[in-house]
Amino acid sequence: MKKILKRSLALLLILIFTLGSVWAVDRVLLIKRYDGVKPMESFYAQEPGTVDVLLMGNSHMGVHADTATLWKEYGISAFALWGGVQPMWNTYYFLVEALKTQQPKAVVLEIGGLSYEDEYSDQATQLKNVAGMHLSLNKLEAVKATAPRERWASLLLGLPLYHQRYSELTQEDFEYFPWSEKLINIKGSYALYGHGDFDMSDPWAIETVAEISDKSLDYFMRIVSLCREEGIKLILVKTPTVDLEKYQPYSNAVAEMAEKLGLDFYDFNKMGEETGIEGEDFYFDTHLNLGGARKLSLCLGEILLDTVDLSDHRGDEAYASWDVNAENIDDGYLLTITQADDYLDELLRGGRAVLLIKNGDWEKREPYLSFAKELSALGVPEEELLGNDSGAWLIEDSAGGESGPMGLDFVIDGKSYAVDFQSLNAVTENGSIIYSFRDLGITLLVYDYHCGKVLDTVDFLHTQGFELSRS
Amino acid sequence: MSFVNLQFWALFLPLCFLAYAVMKSAKGQNAVLLLASLIFYASYDFKYLLLLLACTAISYLGGLLGVRNRRIYIAAGVLNLAVLLVFKYTGFVLGSIQSLTGLNFSLPEILLPVGLSFYVFQSCSYLFDLYNGKLEPERDIIAYALFVCFFPTVVSGPIQKGRELLPQIRQKRVVSYENFSFFLLVFLWGAFLKLVIADRLALMTDRLFLEYYDYTGAILMVNSLAYTFQIYTDFAGYSYMAIAVARLFGFELRDNFCQPYLATDIHSFWRRWHISLTSWFTEYLYFPLGGSRKGTARRYVNIFIVFLVSGLWHGAAWSFVLWGALHGFYQVFGHITRPWRSAIYDRLGIDRSKAAFRLGQRFVTFSLVSFAWIFFRSENLAKALVYCRNMLRGFAPWTLFDGSLTTFGIGGADWAILLFALAALGIVSALREKGYDSGCLLKQGMAARALLCWAMFMVILVFGVYGGEYSASAFIYAGF
Numbered sequence: 001m002k003k004i005l006k007r008s009l010a011l012l013l014i015l016i017f018t019l020g021s022v023w024a025v026d027r028v029l030l031i032k033r034y035d036g037v038k039p040m041e042s043f044y045a046q047e048p049g050t051v052d053v054l055l056m057g058n059s060h061m062g063v064h065a066d067t068a069t070l071w072k073e074y075g076i077s078a079f080a081l082w083g084g085v086q087p088m089w090n091t092y093y094f095l096v097e098a099l100k101t102q103q104p105k106a107v108v109l110e111i112g113g114l115s116y117e118d119e120y121s122d123q124a125t126q127l128k129n130v131a132g133m134h135l136s137l138n139k140l141e142a143v144k145a146t147a148p149r150e151r152w153a154s155l156l157l158g159l160p161l162y163h164q165r166y167s168e169l170t171q172e173d174f175e176y177f178p179w180s181e182k183l184i185n186i187k188g189s190y191a192l193y194g195h196g197d198f199d200m201s202d203p204w205a206i207e208t209v210a211e212i213s214d215k216s217l218d219y220f221m222r223i224v225s226l227c228r229e230e231g232i233k234l235i236l237v238k239t240p241t242v243d244l245e246k247y248q249p250y251s252n253a254v255a256e257m258a259e260k261l262g263l264d265f266y267d268f269n270k271m272g273e274e275t276g277i278e279g280e281d282f283y284f285d286t287h288l289n290l291g292g293a294r295k296l297s298l299c300l301g302e303i304l305l306d307t308v309d310l311s312d313h314r315g316d317e318a319y320a321s322w323d324v325n326a327e328n329i330d331d332g333y334l335l336t337i338t339q340a341d342d343y344l345d346e347l348l349r350g351g352r353a354v355l356l357i358k359n360g361d362w363e364k365r366e367p368y369l370s371f372a373k374e375l376s377a378l379g380v381p382e383e384e385l386l387g388n389d390s391g392a393w394l395i396e397d398s399a400g401g402e403s404g405p406m407g408l409d410f411v412i413d414g415k416s417y418a419v420d421f422q423s424l425n426a427v428t429e430n431g432s433i434i435y436s437f438r439d440l441g442i443t444l445l446v447y448d449y450h451c452g453k454v455l456d457t458v459d460f461l462h463t464q465g466f467e468l469s470r471s
Numbered sequence: 472m473s474f475v476n477l478q479f480w481a482l483f484l485p486l487c488f489l490a491y492a493v494m495k496s497a498k499g500q501n502a503v504l505l506l507a508s509l510i511f512y513a514s515y516d517f518k519y520l521l522l523l524l525a526c527t528a529i530s531y532l533g534g535l536l537g538v539r540n541r542r543i544y545i546a547a548g549v550l551n552l553a554v555l556l557v558f559k560y561t562g563f564v565l566g567s568i569q570s571l572t573g574l575n576f577s578l579p580e581i582l583l584p585v586g587l588s589f590y591v592f593q594s595c596s597y598l599f600d601l602y603n604g605k606l607e608p609e610r611d612i613i614a615y616a617l618f619v620c621f622f623p624t625v626v627s628g629p630i631q632k633g634r635e636l637l638p639q640i641r642q643k644r645v646v647s648y649e650n651f652s653f654f655l656l657v658f659l660w661g662a663f664l665k666l667v668i669a670d671r672l673a674l675m676t677d678r679l680f681l682e683y684y685d686y687t688g689a690i691l692m693v694n695s696l697a698y699t700f701q702i703y704t705d706f707a708g709y710s711y712m713a714i715a716v717a718r719l720f721g722f723e724l725r726d727n728f729c730q731p732y733l734a735t736d737i738h739s740f741w742r743r744w745h746i747s748l749t750s751w752f753t754e755y756l757y758f759p760l761g762g763s764r765k766g767t768a769r770r771y772v773n774i775f776i777v778f779l780v781s782g783l784w785h786g787a788a789w790s791f792v793l794w795g796a797l798h799g800f801y802q803v804f805g806h807i808t809r810p811w812r813s814a815i816y817d818r819l820g821i822d823r824s825k826a827a828f829r830l831g832q833r834f835v836t837f838s839l840v841s842f843a844w845i846f847f848r849s850e851n852l853a854k855a856l857v858y859c860r861n862m863l864r865g866f867a868p869w870t871l872f873d874g875s876l877t878t879f880g881i882g883g884a885d886w887a888i889l890l891f892a893l894a895a896l897g898i899v900s901a902l903r904e905k906g907y908d909s910g911c912l913l914k915q916g917m918a919a920r921a922l923l924c925w926a927m928f929m930v931i932l933v934f935g936v937y938g939g940e941y942s943a944s945a946f947i948y949a950g951f
Contacts, residue, residue, distance in 0.1 A: 007648055007917075014921045021929055029933070153477045160477075160938045167884035 022159070027176050028169065031162045033128040034190050035059055035084030040132030041176055043081050043098060045183035050319060051102040052310055053078040055188070056095060057110030058086040063287045064239035065108070067187040068326035069297035075312030076304060077319055078108075080188030083129040087121055088113045088219040090129040093142035095223060097133055099230060106233040106308040107223075108300065111265075112241075114220060115250045117213045120147055131158045145219075185324040191290040192283035193336035200279055201244045203269040209256065210249035224261060233308050236265040239296060240277050242285040244269060266303060268296060275299045290333050327351070327450035334446065335456055340468045343444075343458065344374055350399030352455070353412045353447040356380055357392040357419055357427070360440035362462045371466045375442065379403040385442075392419045398446070412447045429454065438471055439463050472514040473626075474712040475662055475937065483511065484716070488646075491720055497643040501617050504720060511622035512585070519584040522558075526551055527619045530594035534601055534608040534615070544602040548595045555591040559583055563787035586626040588784055590619050592751055597633035599755050606634045614640045623716040627709050629727040629747035636722070644721025649913070652920060654719040657909055659927040660899075661711030666935030668892045669705035672697045674880035674936070680848055683858045687865035691858065693876060698848050699841040700893065703732065706745070730900045732840070735832035737801040740840060748784070752777050771806070775799040785847070790855050794846040801839055888934050 032038055039062065043051075055065045055078055062082035070076040079102075081094050091113055098104070120126065126147045133139040135156070143155045154160040165173075175182055212220070227234040236258055238251040251267045258265035268275055281292030288296060304310060313319040330349070337343045347354060356378065362368065364386050376382040379395045380403045391406040404410075410417045418428045427435040427445060434454060435445065441461035448455035460466040472479050487507040494500045513520045533547020558581055565578050597618070600606040609615040618637055619625070679686065679694040686694075710727035717724045727746050734740035741749050757777045763770040775796070782795020816823055845862075849855035870876070877883050912920060 010917055010921070014925070018925055018928060021925065022932065025929065025933060153481075154938060157477075159932070163933055163935070163938070166933055167882060 024177075025163075026159050028173050029159065029162055029165045030173075030176060031128065031131055031165065032172055032176065033084070033131075035062060035082070036086065036128035037132035038186065039079075039081050039083070039188035040094065040097070042183040042186035042188065043079060044101075044134065045178075045180070045186075046079065046102065046321075047184070047318065048101045049103055050077055051079045051098075052076060052105050052313075053304060053308070054095070054098055054102070054104045054107045055080040055082065055110075056091050056107055057082055058091075058112045059084050059190075059287065060112040060239045060241065061108070061110035061237075062188065062190050063192055063283075064110075064293050064296050065189055065300060066191065066290065066293040066297040066329065067189040067322070068329040069294045070301050070304075071187075071314070071322040071326050073298060074301040074305060074310075075314035076301060076310055077313050077322055078187065080190075082110075082188065083125075085116070085121060085125045086113050086129050087116045088216045088223070089145040090142065092219040092222050092226070093130075093133070093138055093145070095226060096138050097136075099226075100138075103230075104232055105310060106235060106304060107227055108235045108237055108304075109223065111236050111238050111250065111254045112247060114212050114216045114254065115210070115247060116216065119215060123147075123151070126151065126155060127158075127161055130155055131162070184321045185328060187322065187325040189293070189329070191293060191329050191333060192287055193290055193333050194283060194338070195280050195289045195291065196282055196284055198242045198279040198282050198285055200242065200272070203244055203248050203251070203267070206244055206248040207252065208249045209252045212250065212253055224263070234263055235303070235307065236263055237300070238265075238267045238269060240268050240272075240275065240281075240288060240292070242279070242282055264307060268299070271299070290329070324450070327448070331448060331451065331455055338468055340371065340460060340466070341374065343468055344377065347378060347398040347444075347446065348400055350397055351449060352398045353449065354378060354395040354398045355392055355410060355412070355417060355419075355427075355445040355447070356395060356403070357443040357445070358385065359390055359421065359437050359443060360462070361388045361390070362440055367466055368462075371442075371460065390421050413449060413452060417445070435471075441466065472511060474658075474709070474716065475666060478514075483507070484719075488719065492646045497641060498611075498613065500644060500720075501611075501613050501640060504622070505613055505617045505620060508617065508620040508622035508625060512620060512625055515585045515626075522554070522584050522587070523590060523620060523625070524616075526554055526591060526594055527616050529554075530598055530619065531609070531612060531615045533598055535610065537598070537601055538608060541602055544598045548598040548602075551591050551594050551598070555587060557581075558587055560783070560787045567789075589628045589630055590625055592630050592748075592784075593624075593632075594619055596630070596751060596755060597637075600633050606637070609633070609637055611641075621717070621722075623713040623722075624724070627706070627713070628745075629710055629713065629724055630751055631724065631747070632751075635725070639722050646721065650718050650721060652913055653909060654715045655924050656715075656912060656920065657718070658712050658715035659924055659931065661708045661713075661715060662931050662935070663708070663892070663927055664704040664711065664896070665708030666931050666937055668889065668896065669701050669708055670936035671881060671885055671889055671892075672701035672704070674885075676701055676848070678879055680850075680858070683854070683861060687861045688863075688867045689870050690867070690875060690879075691862035693871065694879075695841055695845050695858075695862065699732075699837075699844050700896075702844060702847070703728070704896070730904050732837050733833055733900060733904055734836050735829055736805055736836055737798060737839065738805065740836055741798070741802075748781070752781055756780060771803045774802050778802070789852040790846045790849050793852060793855070794843050797843045797846065801843075892934075 030037065030041075032041075053070070053076055055061050055067070059082065062080050062084075065078070065080055067078050067080055070078045081098055083090055083094070086094075091109070095107065121129070130139060130142050130146055133142060140156060143152050147155050224234060226232075236254060238247065238254070241247050248269065251269065255265055255267065257263075268277075275298075276295050277288065277292050281288055281295060283289040283292075313322070330346075330351070334343070334346050337346060356375065369386075372382055372385040375385055377400060378398060379401050380393045384393070384406060389406070392408060392410070393403040393406055394410045394412065395401060395403045396412075408419045408421075410419075416430050418431075420426055420428065421437075424433060425437050426433045427443075435443070435457050437443070438459060439461045440463070441459055443460075444456075444458050445454055446456045446458075447453070457470070459469050459471065461469060472483060487503065490503045490507075491500055494503055509520060512523055529547050529550050533543055533550070537544035537547065561581055562578055565576075568574065569576065569578070597606065597609075601608055609618070614637065617640055618631070618633060621631075621636070624631055676694055676698045679691065680698070683691060683694075707728040714724045714726070725746065729743040729746065731740055731744035734743050757773055760773040760776060761769055762773060778795040778799035779792060780795070781798075782791040782793070785791050785794070821828060842859075845858055846852070846855045849858055877886065881889065912923065
């Protein structure tokens with residue numbers, strides 16, 4: 001008997017250890033898709049009861065709503081819980097999952113998911129819309145709605161579908177554990193940096209009304225019922241798109257439905273004046289860039305404040321992660337900007353120190369004359385920029401404050417920076433070279449107070465016509 | 472449903488084992504296993520099950536009726552073989568007639584039932600043993616049906632003989648911790664061979680045996696080497712899993728493989744490869760033909776007959792016949808030239824007891840076997856010949872090092888995994904050759920065994936080739 005007990009205990013321990021190992025491997029190999037998996041995984045990391053607004057739906061919500069703007073401008077603790085090409089059934093199960101830990105006051109639902117007519121999405125979409133969910137009965141129900149029977153087991157477990165990722169692992173793959181501190185700072189929204197230039201269509205010209213599939217409609221109604229049961233304000237939106245031929249008939253259908261159901265529906269395609277969104281605010285024809293998302297979020301923030309009783313959580317220590325999220329989004333944007341005017345506009349939003357360095361002398365004519373004028377908006381007098389000397393100026397707040405006097409040694413956030421045009425031909429931080437001059441021109445070292453480090457260094461070289469470049 | 476299927480692991484095996492464990496008698500255990508076996512087999516295709524039951528009934532009744540007249544044993548055996556002939560060879564025979572005569576008629580499309588060649592041979596071995604008086608007829612229909620339908624072996628063997636398995640079926644088996652340990656260890660090793668090695672190699676071989684005409688030299692050589700390991704790890708992997716599952720229920724099945732690629736000659740290779748089939752052919756075909764008792768020439772003819780039939784057993788195509796003929800030729804040629812080779816070695820002063828000599832023999836044997844697999848794997852004889860022609864021209868050794876090999880479905884990381892896995896296989900094979908088998912591992916402490924099982928499980932979990940879109944049913948030998 002003693003032997004049997006001993007063996008049973010040993011087997012139990014082995015089983016627990018093996019299951020623990022499988023769990024750890026699953027965490028590492030999980031596909032960290034930003035469009036479905038990452039929002040759900042980071043949602044689990046949020047402090048219970050802190051999310052006031054859930055932004056839900058497909059990529060039109062995840063990309064078009066900017067949680068950073070909602071936070072910075074209105075103090076709204078919003079979370080974008082979305083998935084790429086997410087059908088309404090996955091949105092419903094995401095909502096059920098979300099309500100296990102959060103009591104949001106409002107759910108903003110992008111209705112683009114109602115336009116999917118197939119019974120099941122493609123296999124990749126199926127995976128990214130359930131893989132982030134933790135194992136539970138709700139996930140099982142989600143899997144059953146998402147895929148045909150033969151894929152249930154592999155979708156539920158996940159690992160059979162992504163275990164072969166071992167050859168593409170990165171540092172990020174090892175950060176999806178409950179003790180990771182990074183996940184709480186992700187609030188779901190995904191910014192697209194860069195812009196196209198599209199002609200906007202007239203949404204009023206499209207009057208056809210699409211027929212929504214039975215399955216989509218069923219799950220849409222489930223969302224409506226669930227929100228009513230939980231006392232959550234449901235706001236339907238159609239975020240802007242250039243591809244109106246596809247989406248406007250569905251917006252028209254939802255407008256009719258919303259009226260019957262007594263729901264708020266905002267068709268932002270028809271609210272161009274309020275949002276101020278133009279063709280250049282799009283990254284491509286169906287998605288806004290961050291600039292467009294910021295404009296839309298300003299408008300959405302106003303709507304939320306008008307229709308929902310929301311508190312401003314800015315300054316509350318319990319909501320500090322929303323600050324980090326906002327800074328991360330903005331920092332990510334800065335690092336990808338490739339146009340000088342976009343870059344200066346972003347710096348003027350503030351929150352950073354700029355060390356402006358003029359290296360050498362050149363003939364003062366266009367395009368430098370115009371560029372110097374633009375640069376002066378940061379706070380360095382234009383006449384100094386047009387002078388003949390090499391030198392540097394520290395702008396402690398890039399929101400347009402006055403620069404200090406021209407010099408070579410500066411202190412930012414307690415760190416010493418020295419500009420050496422002679423022997424080193426470089427910039428040092430606490431004695432270590434952090435940047436070497438490439439050619440004559442203007443260099444901007446951008447120090448981010450939130451990161452506590454030099455975030456970006458860009459050159460506007462004389463030989464390149466003062467176009468923005470990075471070494 | 473197969474051994475590496477989630478349904479098998481999560482549902483079928485645990486339920487079957489639990490029901491089996493609570494049975495108090497051999498009859499109860501047999502009933503549970505028979506029901507499980509029928510469900511297992513029906514999961515491939517329900518109508519196949521009827522054929523399995525028909526073959527079982529023929530051999531069972533033949534066994535009972537043959538007591539009065541021994542010719543009934545033979546008649547029942549022939550009837551079983553006729554089923555095999557009809558389902559497996561009708562298309563081949565008619566197709567060959569069509570090619571030879573130029574007659575134009577439509578060929579019937581007959582699907583080969585899963586495992587037919589295995590359970591027909593198993594039934595026949597029972598009848599032939601009865602005929603030879605080596606066995607008493609089994610009167611318990613459940614016990615006999617379990618002998619033929621036993622789910623670990625029904626799809627791909629190992630082919631069991633009645634006198635080995637039926638006595639085990641008749642007595643109550645013990646569910647024991649030792650059997651469970653053996654099951655875990657051996658099953659995981661089989662799954663490792665199948666999922667980590669065989670199915671990874673298949674990513675390349677499936678493609679290159681289809682697109683062989685675009686490639687030459689080194690690439691095709693590596694591909695034939697890859698297939699050499701693929702077929703071994705695929706079939707040996709299955710056999711290990713079958714043996715392990717059988718042991719879980721208290722049955723001891725014989726090994727089906729014994730380091731075949733360490734054989735020093737072709738004769739030895741066949742004593743190590745698919746041992747249950749070789750044993751069947753030896754006992755029920757080679758010996759009845761006269762074996763080596765009727766002179767050297769007749770012996771060679773008998774060897775050829777056995778290998779031609781063996782080739783046909785593996786597949787109804789001329790490429791399989793040629794594969795069998797090649798092995799027959801290897802054996803006969805090896806036997807004829809043995810005295811001459813010995814004389815040459817003596818004259819050159821080569822010490823045949825040296826390890827280097829044996830290594831050379833192994834290399835030659837391995838190369839011959841590997842070459843023959845090309846005929847086994849190719850779709851037909853013409854394609855096999857074109858493959859060989861392409862392989863022997865334009866050697867292009869640089870293609871082994873310029874990254875070309877990573878463009879056929881096996882990437883750089885996968886090659887690294889393969890090399891590690893094959894090294895593990897090599898080490899295990901060498902240890903087994905030295906006499907260390909699973910029994911040695913089972914004698915180790917629990918912590919060591921648990922660690923080994925855990926490591927194998929994790930390696931399979933991460934590096935195994937499986938997933939939602941992966942068809943685990945594709946065990947190569949299940950098609951025979």
